[in-house]
Amino acid sequence: MKTTDTDVLLDVRGLKIRYGAADAVRGVDLQVRRGQLIAVIGNNGAGKTSVIRGISGLVRPHAGEVWFKGVNTAALGAHRKVEMGMALIPEGRLIFADQSVYDNLVLGAYTRWNRERSAVMSEFDEMFELFPFLKERLHQRAGSMSGGEQQMLAIARGLLSKPILLMIDELSLGLAPKIVEQLMTLLRNLNAKGQTIVLVEQLASHALAIADYAYVIGHGKVELHGDAKTLARSPEVMEAFLGKKRKTVETKNGEM
Ligand SMILES: Nc1ncnc2c1ncn2[C@@H]1O[C@H](COP(=O)(O)OP(=O)(O)OP(=O)(O)O)[C@@H](O)[C@H]1O
Ligand SMILES: [Mg+2]
Structure with a gap:
């Protein structure tokens, strides 16, 4: 995929995020086409949140390019990116x-x-x-x-x-399974109406079930990417994520 492809809404190249001396994201490439629902999955601490914070301008990338609507937004702040059409939940x-x-x-x-x-x-x-x-x-x-x-x-x-691009970090966090199902259906419906979505999600099986395409992040890098349904059936992904225990709510959101 190239940035000259008009369908490409977001084209992230070589994204690196550092916190002090710690490398949280070590060269991530990721593309989102208009109308897609993209899932980003991976273990705790893999760097998923850092990737979307880097895309949305909440942290400044140490290196890399974040092409959005054909503009390299890597150096822009979050406020400007909201104006351009990015939203992060x-x-x-x-x-x-x-x-x-x-x-x-x-x-x-x-x-x-x-x-x-x-x-x-x-x-x-x-x-x-x-x-x-x-x-x-x-x-x-x-x-x-x-x-x-x-x-x-x-x-x-x-x-x-x-938003032209809606990004959601951990949709399911702390919510009952029935509510999670409702929210997943809601995202699918929004996407069916044309909303482009990036969903970072701990519940990999749920995310893969509604997504078109998925990225597996591990240790700050893209370990795998591909068609979501194909990834959901891959032994590697099944073993690593599917049926894996959910992150507890208390560690992330004491109010729930
Ligand atoms: N503000 C920060 N300062 C220092 N290190 C951080 C900061 N935020 C994240 N990290 C570290 O960066 C790495 C990636 O964290 P990140 O939150 O991006 O992972 P994640 O995949 O979203 O994890 P989780 O599944 O727990 O939400 C981890 O090692 C984490 O400890
Ligand atoms: Mg996270």
Whole structure:
């Protein structure tokens, strides 16, 4: 795949992330085409979060290129990348627990609030169709909602930035299996309507089931990549990830 291919939305080349002297990401190449749902899987500490933080500008890459819509965005900050159409729903969701549901949603649309307020308001209605409970609880503290509802709020907030690329770090973290199923179906439906998605997910089998294509990250590198259904059947992936125990919630999100 080359950046001249107009279908390529994101083209990451040789991405390296360092924290002090520690190499967390050691040369990752990753491509996302428009309309794809890409899964990123890998063991704890493999570097998955670092990769998407590097893509989204929350950490500055030590080296590498992050081509987005044909522009190398490696040196740009997160705010600028949101304006360009990237949205990241971070690990642990990071909703503002003490603020209302409404305030959290407005924050999602902050880049558009002044210029396009009436469009944003009609998109609020779309979010309420997708997640009816948000309307009922609009003026309640976001932190009063269940973990699943908070994840849905985080997704709604992400969608309100009208992202061209929606990235989600650990969709399932701390959520009951039934809620995880609902959220996976939601992502599949959003993708079917054309939303391009990168899903970093501990539950590899769930992610591979809804994804088109997947990357397996290990020790800061891409260990494997390929068609998601093919990877799901590969003995290597099955042994390493499928049926693997979930990460406990307490270590990552004490509030849930
Ligand atoms: N802010 C930081 N400072 C120093 N080291 C960090 C920092 N964030 C992550 N690391 C280290 O970088 C490596 C990759 O971490 P990262 O969080 O990207 O992995 P991950 O694949 O998302 O893991 P998990 O499955 O636990 O979410 C790990 O060794 C981690 O300890
Ligand atoms: Mg992570």
